[in-house]
Amino acid sequence: MKRRYAILIIIAIVVPIAGVYGYYNYFGPQTVIQTNSGPNCRQGNVLDGADRQARFLVLSTCEKAVGVVHDMSGQRQADDGDYQFNIDVDEPYKRLLNDDNIKQVNGMLVVEIVPKDQNNPDVTIPKNGDRIEVYGAWVTDRPHGWNEIHPAWKITVIK
Secondary structure, rough: HHHEEEHHHHHHHHHHHHHHHHHHHHHHHOOOOOOOOOOOOOOOOOOOOEEEEEHHHEEEEEEEEEEEOOOOOOOOOOOOOEEEEEEEEEHHHHHHHHHHHHHHHHOOOOEEEOOOHOOOEEOOOOOOOOOEEEEEEEEOOOOOOOOEEEEEEEEEOOO
């Protein structure tokens, strides 16, 4: 009987702590204010519109990348409505990649367009093979480990 009560007490302590940890490190909101005043940089909270903001480690509040689009299905993700694709970045932007991009995403940078920006006139929804210039928050998606531009708030198809 004492063992049963001990287990219940441990569960009563561990479950709320795990819930609070999960909320603040994955599910919860996060406010990161723009530190750049450039014309391509979103002002205010750079993560505005992104789902599960607490999972991101913001590396730069406004970053540019140029490369060729791969893995664009043209379908929004069921869980958050984002368009997600990868870009094979040009050499000067390889610095945006980390080891997990190399191992898990074939050396490419993940880009996500949140629903808030999908009808933004500054955002062109690209197709596979398009060469694009993208601006957005440069983040590490901690559950996956790779770096991303998320959210992307300016995407231009370039020739």
